[in-house]
Amino acid sequence: MSYDVVVIGTGPGGYVAAIKAAQLGLKVAVVEKRKTFGGTCLNIGCIPSKALLHASEIFAEAGHSFDTLGVEVGTPKLNLKKMLAHKDATVKANVNGVEFLFKKNKIDTFIGTGKVLGEGKLSVTTDEGTMHEVEAKNIIIATGSDVAGIPGVDVQFDEKIIVSSTGALDFGKVPGHLVVVGAGVIGLELGSVWARLGAKVTVVEFLDKILGPMDGEVSRQFQRMLEKQGIAFKLGAKVTGVEKTAKGAKVIFEPVKGGEAETIEADAVLVATGRRPYTDGLGLEAAGVAVDERGRVTIDDHWLTSVPGIYAIGDVVKGPMLAHKAEDEGVAVAEIIAGQAGHVNFDVIPSVVYTQPEVASVGKTEEELKAADIEYKVGKFPFTANGRARAMLHTDGFVKILADKATDRVLGAHILGYNAGEMIHELAVLMEFGGSSEDLARTCHAHPTMSEAVREAALATFFKPIHI
Ligand code: FAD
Numbered sequence: 001m002s003y004d005v006v007v008i009g010t011g012p013g014g015y016v017a018a019i020k021a022a023q024l025g026l027k028v029a030v031v032e033k034r035k036t037f038g039g040t041c042l043n044i045g046c047i048p049s050k051a052l053l054h055a056s057e058i059f060a061e062a063g064h065s066f067d068t069l070g071v072e073v074g075t076p077k078l079n080l081k082k083m084l085a086h087k088d089a090t091v092k093a094n095v096n097g098v099e100f101l102f103k104k105n106k107i108d109t110f111i112g113t114g115k116v117l118g119e120g121k122l123s124v125t126t127d128e129g130t131m132h133e134v135e136a137k138n139i140i141i142a143t144g145s146d147v148a149g150i151p152g153v154d155v156q157f158d159e160k161i162i163v164s165s166t167g168a169l170d171f172g173k174v175p176g177h178l179v180v181v182g183a184g185v186i187g188l189e190l191g192s193v194w195a196r197l198g199a200k201v202t203v204v205e206f207l208d209k210i211l212g213p214m215d216g217e218v219s220r221q222f223q224r225m226l227e228k229q230g231i232a233f234k235l236g237a238k239v240t241g242v243e244k245t246a247k248g249a250k251v252i253f254e255p256v257k258g259g260e261a262e263t264i265e266a267d268a269v270l271v272a273t274g275r276r277p278y279t280d281g282l283g284l285e286a287a288g289v290a291v292d293e294r295g296r297v298t299i300d301d302h303w304l305t306s307v308p309g310i311y312a313i314g315d316v317v318k319g320p321m322l323a324h325k326a327e328d329e330g331v332a333v334a335e336i337i338a339g340q341a342g343h344v345n346f347d348v349i350p351s352v353v354y355t356q357p358e359v360a361s362v363g364k365t366e367e368e369l370k371a372a373d374i375e376y377k378v379g380k381f382p383f384t385a386n387g388r389a390r391a392m393l394h395t396d397g398f399v400k401i402l403a404d405k406a407t408d409r410v411l412g413a414h415i416l417g418y419n420a421g422e423m424i425h426e427l428a429v430l431m432e433f434g435g436s437s438e439d440l441a442r443t444c445h446a447h448p449t450m451s452e453a454v455r456e457a458a459l460a461t462f463f464k465p466i467h468i
């Protein structure tokens with residue numbers, strides 16, 4: 001068998017690259033070792049977590065704000081089995097959707113483990129051990145990432161009591177006390193799910209702030225909101241042990257600044273301390289494909305590895321481990337292979353934490369601008385002063401826009417609020433076109449919408465907002 005392009009891995013990077021390449025007229029096949037397509041994101045990541053985040057959010061709202069809105073439903077009762085079934089059905093619909101798109105675009109599919117044999121050649125080995133070779137003018141490595149664990153700590157994941165995100169998407173009952181190691185995106189999203197469903201949640205984090213790379217002001221206010229929702233934080237705490245006990249598990253940690261170690265007992269522990277690039281069994285070394293000191297496949301500015309005709313995209317290469325970053329790289333590399341000019345603007349990749357409220361950002365944080373010695377202006381607007389937010393009882397949070405002091409060009413934007421993940425995109429588009437905060441402030445926004453707060457924050461960077 002011979003193809004123009006063979007993609008190894010069908011996550012958001014791989015399946016999008018395959019579809020785009022087929023749309024551009026190339027003969028394409030994909031290799032996937034999982035039984036279903038869609039990778040981490042569709043099977044055990046973005047999609048199932050968002051199904052549970054949504055359902056648990058409605059459950060929490062029913063208990064808190066429905067009554068104020070005049071909707072009397074009594075005390076909401078959790079049917080966890082049904083909630084998990086909704087999650088599983090959502091996953092099924094999405095992974096089947098990818099299979100449909102492969103058929104529609106006449107993409108051949110191989111189920112098995114892909115191994116790179118060298119320039120233009122790879123093998124596929126099925127679970128039963130049958131192996132065959134495939135020829136490809138171009139190979140795209142899109143094998144994604146896997147749970148990293150805690151460096152130096154022996155964590156025995158059983159995915160029932162000591163779990164990674166995968167087990168935390170599937171607890172058979174709500175844990176009494178869930179200890180989360182790591183206040184990153186996974187820890188806060190999945191910690192929120194189980195806190196809303198009734199678990200006591202304690203998050204232990206190495207850094208002295210939650211969501212490390214986020215704008216500091218957003219991080220501080222967000223932490224207060226999560227604390228109000230009942231989530232407890234132990235910051236500046238380095239976890240040195242996660243062990244099973246007769247009753248459940250325990251987490252041992254010590255203050256980063258030095259001091260006595262502490263132990264917390266838990267019914268379950270979610271270890272969410274990052275992910276590592278996944279290249280196991282790919283045969284990279286033998287094929288001469290270089291990786292960097294963190295195990296990421298080394299690429300040039302056009303996603304080409306150290307071997308001609310072999311490209312790599314998504315979580316397995318440098319950059320943020322985000323589905324939409326992987327997708328954009330998939331499109332770009334397919335275009336490059338087809339002789340076009342594929343490009344990704346890494347300065348404008350939005351990032352969203354799908355908690356309640358959501359945290360969305362694009363571009364630079366204040367800390368990054370200060371470190372780079374860039375003079376900037378700040379415009380802020382709180383949702384308490386937004387009519388639509390009040391009508392929906394979603395007044396938590398604010399919009400913060402950072403614009404260049406001299407040119408007014410928008411350099412970064414941070415939104416903490418209900419639906420922030422939808423609102424951030426007008427800022428992404430603005431930044432993609434090099435727009436200024438005045439451009440945004442002079443754009444008519446429909447009333448009443450929460451996006452009016454975005455406009456007001458833009459106005460606040462150079463003059464005065466109207467509604468505060
Ligand atoms: P992956 O999605 O990891 O896909 C790689 C695929 O390659 C897998 O299917 C794997 O089986 C296959 N594979 C690996 N090796 C081989 C081989 N040798 N042969 C054949 N197949 C192979 N990102 C967001 O942007 N938004 C979110 O809301 C979000 N939520 C997340 C929630 C959780 C719980 C997790 C864990 C992650 C989340 N992410 C989210 C991150 C997102 O899932 C990843 O950034 C994204 O999946 C990366 O896509 P990818 O195509 O690079 O790799």
Ligand code: NAI
Nearest residue numbers: 182183184185186187205206238239272273274275321352
């Ligand atoms: P992360 O890198 O976001 O957070 C890990 C946290 O664990 C960090 O804050 C780190 O300081 C902490 N930590 C590490 N070692 C520790 C120790 N010994 N003790 C205490 N704390 C420790 O990683 P996470 O949350 O596992 O997510 C992995 C990836 O998945 C992220 O890169 C993220 O981009 C992606 N993802 C994206 C989502 C989204 O876009 N909404 C949702 C979920 C995941």
